Amino acid sequence: MKFAKVGMVLGLGLLAFTTVHPRAACGATIRDDVPDSGYLALGADAAFASVGLLTGGLYTGCGILIAPNWVLTAAHMLDFSSSATFTLNGTAYTSTELYRNPGWNGDVLNGNDFGLVHFTSSLTAIPPAQFYAGPTETNLTGTFVGYGFTGTGLTGWKTLDGRKRAFQNTIDGDFDLPTLLLGADFDNPGNAADSLFGSATPLPLEGCVAPGDSGGGVFVQQGGQYYLAGVISGVLATDGNPNSDYGDITAYGRIAGALPWINSIVSVPEPAAGALLLAAGLAMLGYRRGKK
Template identity: 40%
Template sequence: MKALATAFTILLPLGLTARASTILHTVDPQLYRDEAALYPEVGSVGGSGNQGSGVLISDRWVLTAGHVADFKTGGSYSIGGNIYTIQSYVTAPDHPIFGVTNDVDLLYLSSAVTGIEAATMWRFDNPADLLGREATWVGFGFGGDGLTGNNFSPEKRAFTNVIDGVTPNFGLPGPSFYSDFDNPDGTTNSLTSGSATATRLEGNVTPGDSGGGVFVTVGGQRYLVGINSYTSG
């Protein structure tokens, strides 16, 4: 199986990962689509500039990656089969154009989204609370698997992975966390300090997943803990 990149995610408050998902070639791709359907609060961001994903956090506010909004004028947000016009943007302070520092942005929609419950954000005190947790990454990334690599056909998919580490490792802009792709046969483990065991729907981000959400379940409640930012390797 082809080795894949390490994904980085901005924590909330805040965590980042990257661009679009590549999945296990031994698993039915439909299972990744079915998993994504459980996360209706994740939509796609279109228009000028980068295309990506975004998470609904209230009826008119969408959280996405800063570089998805770079150079974007207008644009649209698609969710639940409906398309909403983006009215304005709020970029995090000190986010450089196409940079990874403070790589988050808020989109304000011209009308309210109805029929979809907004994501609940986890208010944790220490980013290390996430270390070792299995999480679910959701976004509109390129397709492909561990043999083929990513292709140029974006679709909504969700994959699972273990949060292998948090900042300040690798000189990451904080606060961030990261994970890697683990081959079920044990031959691929980019982060030797992290888990080498593949999860049930192991995957990693590829272009298009940027701005999508990372979710954990604690005490039966699902929380948004990160926003996809970038990959390395």
């Protein structure tokens, strides 16, 4: 089912939240009939160690370590920011440069919600996330990892408890921009009518993103390993209230779509010698255009 063609009125929420006193946040709304422990255990899996807390000028959300001194996040996390702090394993790192995808226009449904944060110090203790380079991740199981608010599908997002969570939904959300943007609905074990996309049956650890999950990671498995396929961007609702309850929809930006821009600024993977010169030129351009 194509999202824009169903003619529903959408509520839309960006997933960063403002905070006066920066504090650790937790992640995602969960099924009301499944213990929280499974979501916490999945969030704590070493495969997702690259996902940390990111605090921008106004917002708190997440970032993903993609190289020893580069963190990928959502562009809207860097709005109104001149610097950002990335916290991983209790250590805080302060940025030296911020970049926002020049295509980002403030609308999640237009895609391009990608930002990059550069650090002078290298975070060598944590292995960076590796990009998914397979065919489209549509119909794969996505693992969504973040530090946002939590609650259940019945209550929507309610509380912060300082813990990382991960949930798993089938990636079948289509917003008519499949090269840049995909997602997943939060299926309700008690009401099949809450399903907008694909199957109405929730996965065992089904969930939805919530405020504070912005910039978190979307991982898919290939050959038994997790690879980064996307960056959490927003929550959409067909019930008029994007509060991350059952039926609400996670939207994420695809790494596959953002890769040319990412590679123009960050050398992932290590380019050949000829490409290095070109990348250096593009990085300067990206700096002038993208840095606030």
